[in-house]
Amino acid sequence: MLVYAILELLQHKPLSGYELKKRFSGSIVFFWHARHSQVYPELKRMEKQGLIAGTRVEQETRPAKRVYAITADGERALKAWLKRPVALQAVKDQMMLKTFAFHLIEPQEAAAQLRHHQRLHQRRLDLYLATRQELEQRCGEIDATGDPIAFWNAVTLGYSIELERSYIAWCNWALERQRRFNARAVEANANGAPAGGPTEGAVG
Amino acid sequence: MLVYAILELLQHKPLSGYELKKRFSGSIVFFWHARHSQVYPELKRMEKQGLIAGTRVEQETRPAKRVYAITADGERALKAWLKRPVALQAVKDQMMLKTFAFHLIEPQEAAAQLRHHQRLHQRRLDLYLATRQELEQRCGEIDATGDPIAFWNAVTLGYSIELERSYIAWCNWALERQRRFNARAVEANANGAPAGGPTEGAVG
DNA sequence: CTGAAATATGACACTTTTGACCTATGGCAA
DNA sequence: TTGCCATAGGTCAAAAGTGTCATATTTCAG
Incomplete structure (x- = not known):
């Protein structure tokens, strides 16, 4: 599921792991969340699968970062998932x-x-x-x-x-x-x- | 958390792993659930901790079962947990x-x-x-x-x-x-x- | 008498998630 | 100048949870 949450965020705009992590404390956190210790390994896995592509970006005042962009494959996977009917989710309260x-x-x-x-x-x-x-x-x-x-x-x-x-x-x-x-x-x-x-x- | 769900169920009445598993498809399932592959190991762990006590019960028409009852320690743990304030839970939808x-x-x-x-x-x-x-x-x-x-x-x-x-x-x-x-x-x-x-x- | 279904318990691999810890750099304030 | 905060990116053990397979027994339907 985290895969699709990340793809959704990258579909708007390429982001680094750190920026993604912050998004998971932004508006998407209202219905999905993840810690950075889950985000970074997931990004690596997704890149290996070809769903996203990372590039190193140097910065003047901040440490260099790795920015990930969604690929054509990633967009296909995201759209396919969106079209699949959701199952009823179990409540945990x-x-x-x-x-x-x-x-x-x-x-x-x-x-x-x-x-x-x-x-x-x-x-x-x-x-x-x-x-x-x-x-x-x-x-x-x-x-x-x-x-x-x-x-x-x-x-x-x-x-x-x-x-x-x-x-x-x-x-x-x-x-x-x-x-x-x-x-x-x-x-x-x-x-x-x-x-x-x-x-x-x-x-x- | 599963610990407390199990303690709650046993607090009413001693139950076997199988019966507990079925309770998790009963009324408590409206807000908590667990598969039997999670319930059985958890029961063993809880027994080692002294929160519950199991007894082998022979049956005539069915295979023998192991019935667990909540202990005084278990009840104390349950009540202490009930009194601790709950934190706001993150939504996952x-x-x-x-x-x-x-x-x-x-x-x-x-x-x-x-x-x-x-x-x-x-x-x-x-x-x-x-x-x-x-x-x-x-x-x-x-x-x-x-x-x-x-x-x-x-x-x-x-x-x-x-x-x-x-x-x-x-x-x-x-x-x-x-x-x-x-x-x-x-x-x-x-x-x-x-x-x-x-x-x-x-x-x- | 054969096979399906319910009872009863367990092993095991796997994924997901958490929590704690670690390393850097640079800006800013006391 | 010391230390904190934000940026940036990890590692790792552990817990939580899923899914599948295995193994008994007994009942009941066909």
Whole structure:
């Protein structure tokens, strides 16, 4: 997969390993990322396969760098991949893994975790919104410019924003539901009817 | 991370490697998954660490199995992990990686990809909704039962459902935006004003 | 009675990813 | 002038994860 992420970035413009690494902390990082210790070996492998071509570039004030450009073969491989249908991706979410077992910790601790997580996603959302503002200022009303690169950039950014909003909304919803749940439990306890214990049937 | 996923599952009830593997195709698979070739070695490692304890169990109609139970150490480790604040997780989304480069393929091919992906997520959403129905039938109105396991199960399931709905909504939105975008491009073309070419500034 | 399917566990090669460490150069600030 | 930061590019061990093959047993359908 990293192969295609790199090809996509090089398809716009030739870049060095260091510049690529920085791109993976730029807009593409919203849905794909890689460390430099993964990028450099991958570039070598891709060059051996003929997907990209590197050239040494001397610089005056900075160390020399090796700039990679996509080849005709690389572009073919990229387009072929784009046309292949994607399979449904498995979800891996640490926060959900924790939430699934929140019955093991104190309700207020669970709530604190949810609030903390909400703050983190709020910060990320703010970053995404700022990025969108920037993009719109650079490109004007995207639909009007007719630039397909800016268009699809905006479409993926729209997804990232929606995802963060969903997460924040879910945190709110979970906290609200938890408040109601706890209130009921306290009430039931006061009436001398203890809340139900672990129910095996709930898991599977 | 797999360690904690396994501990969570064993915390409910001792299970064999095979049963665990099946759990990873059950409700926990909505946000975590693992193949059996990862589960079995992990169980051995965890037993050596003292987080779980295995016992050989003979069966009449089936081959003997090794059932693992969580230890006091394992429970402590699990609870400690639950209380540690989660870091923001990086997103990895193949579909977004593709969408980011859809300017390289024909608009109708991009639209076909979006529609295909929407169908896949619709199917998954249907599965999740069925699971929720099942859960509610087994546990009744969850807030009323006072069972915290069923409660947090419902909360995570709520997230999974929201995520799928977001994805489907995004596909619709993207398709609609693309239709408008293409209509404009055709219009501009008819007026003798060709649509803008690649804009370097759109990526970074 | 043969073969497929489910149960049950494992080995192994491989890729992907992470985290820590290392080497340079040059600019800039305390 | 000492040290930090950014640029530039690596290495390496380890962990995480995938995919395939192997090996038993038993049940059940044809």
